[in-house]
Amino acid sequence: MDITQEKTGNLNAVVKIKIAPADYSAKVEKAIKDQAKKAQLPGFRKGMVPPAHIKKMYGKSILVEEVNNLLNDTLSNYIAEEKLEILGQPLPQLENEREFKWDNTDEFEFDYELGLAPAFDVNISSKDKFTEYVIKADQETLESRIKNIRRSYGKMTNPEVSAEGDVLYAELVQLGADGAVFEGGIANTATLRLDLIKDEEILKTLVGLKKDDVVTVNIKKALDDQAAVAKALNISEEDAADLQSDFQLTVKNVNRLEESDLNQEFYDKIFPDGSVTDEAAFRAKITEEVEGMFKQDAERKLSNDIYEDLLKKHTFELPDEFLRRWLKATNEKLTDEELAEGYDDFAKNLKWTLIENKIIKDNSIEIKYEDVVQAAKVKLDAQFKMYSPSPLPEDQLAQYAVQFLQEKENANRTFEEVKALKTFEQIKSIVTLAQQDIDYDKFIALDKG
Known part of the structure; x- marks a missing residue:
């Protein structure tokens, strides 16, 4: 085995590896014998296939595998022993590839390009x-956090009229260009959180609604979120992206999460x-x-x-x-x-x-x-x-x-x-x-x- 390294630049090097038959022959013969013991071929009992038969059938592929294993181990060990700090992984120089017979008499030679890590010192001091x-x-942030916590421990009610922050349980039906219900169009019953409505004008139309009230809404504009639109209408996000229609919204119920009272029972739930x-x-x-x-x-x-x-x-x-x-x-x-x-x-x-x-x-x-x-x-x-x-x-x-x-x-x-x-x-x-x-x-x- 012969390994040499040639610097081709400040941060580049080429490693040349030469492998002679003496380096791989024993490994190849052992691999052939091991495979003969495991092989199941027609006309032979398991474990009784002659090594010569295995060599004839699979000798070249076994040789290629063993040479590759030897090459990889040799290169890895060389990099470790020489304490080379490399970046990425060694790249074979394909332009220097040679033709081999792969008949167990070859002397192989492979070239690998290395990218080397630069040497430097880290300069840090109290002057930095x-x-x-x-x-x-x-x-504002504090009040918002407190409100969310109080609502998390609050109770659900059903007010008659919707207000900002409520949740509408509503039926959504697709409308055609003429404003009439689109026959065979999208229809789904969904919950709409009013605090997630992005458009202020649309939000105004959804506040003050009662059960069975009907309004027209541009759901895509209202939610301004492809995934949220897809979920509300039970369609794919791709279909939601292409959606242009308005929808008829019929209120089925108004849900409101009332904030918990600030009392000892509430405090103990959060800070037991x-x-x-x-x-x-x-x-x-x-x-x-x-x-x-x-x-x-x-x-x-x-x-x-x-x-x-x-x-x-x-x-x-x-x-x-x-x-x-x-x-x-x-x-x-x-x-x-x-x-x-x-x-x-x-x-x-x-x-x-x-x-x-x-x-x-x-x-x-x-x-x-x-x-x-x-x-x-x-x-x-x-x-x-x-x-x-x-x-x-x-x-x-x-x-x-x-x-x-x-x-x-x-x-x-x-x-x-x-x-x-x-x-x-x-x-x-x-x-x-x-x-x-x-x-x-x-x-x-x-x-x-």
């Missing part, structure tokens, strides 16, 4: 300054630990919860500010031409136009991954399984709190987290999130952070800017 925003809950005994304490708790949600937005902006700043400071190069070829080779459906449009974002993300990995390595940061489980628990707990502020029992939350991580995609995504979190924690422990209070609406404007 960032603003850490503390977002304060505005009155008895920590809330009056409206002031309740509002303080909800304010804390809302500002805790805002904290995630502030942390996201801080992380993004750090991300953009470090990318500007670290302007190392990548083996761009190699990476473009690698992306095309590993994504058969990727067009040249898609590659041209998406490459800059790919390169930017790859550069950040290299910076992130460098910080992890230089600071010996460990990512343990317990960290990943804890991150999954936090994520799931936040999801459950969207439906109820009452916390899940710890043992139940842990069980959900383990089930969640059994999905490989969830586990990989959560691992990357923990990795990113630990990286930013390390960066924030070095740079200078200046806290600044800011109202939510001003933060939104700042974030958009």
Whole structure:
């Protein structure tokens, strides 16, 4: 076995691998014998097929497989032993492909192109300054959250006349261009939440309705959401996208979710630990919860500010031409136009991954399984709190987290999130952070800017 490496640029290299018969003959003979023991061929008892017969029938395919296995193992081991930091995967140089006889006497030679990761240092110090925003809950957001919680624990009533925020149980029938019922058209009975009606003029026509009242409504304009229209009419989203008709809406019932009273029974349902005994304490708790949600937005902006700043400071190069070829080779459906449009974002993300990995390595940061489980628990707990502020029992939350991580995609995504979190924690422990209070609406404007 002969392996050599030739640098073809600052971040490019070619590895040449030569394989002689002595390197693969024993492996091929063993594979032939193993297959002979397992083969079931007409005229032979199982396990009694002569190796020579297997070699005659399948010798070339076995040789190809064993040489490929040897080649892959050799290349992987070489990269590991030489401690080469590569980007993407080795690409065979197809223009240097040679013709082989594949008769167990060949001396094989294969060339692989490598894209190498650049060498660089991460420069972070206390001279790097960032603003850490503390977002304060505005009155409108706070009142909206309190209203939603009170409605979640309220009771359903059936008022005679509809008002904003009510739910109409109604029959929807498609109308023709002349305004008459379209024979054989779309018809469905659905519930319409008035708080989801986007068009103010349409909303006005749906307020003040009683049972059996009939109005004409442009359901597509009213909901302004393809999926919502499809659900209301029980049709596909494709059909909903093409819909132009008005609909006759007949009220079957008016439903209203009354807000729960602010009393001790209500407080105990939400905070069973008895920590809330009056409206002031309740509002303080909800304010804390809302500002805790805002904290995630502030942390996201801080992380993004750090991300953009470090990318500007670290302007190392990548083996761009190699990476473009690698992306095309590993994504058969990727067009040249898609590659041209998406490459800059790919390169930017790859550069950040290299910076992130460098910080992890230089600071010996460990990512343990317990960290990943804890991150999954936090994520799931936040999801459950969207439906109820009452916390899940710890043992139940842990069980959900383990089930969640059994999905490989969830586990990989959560691992990357923990990795990113630990990286930013390390960066924030070095740079200078200046806290600044800011109202939510001003933060939104700042974030958009």
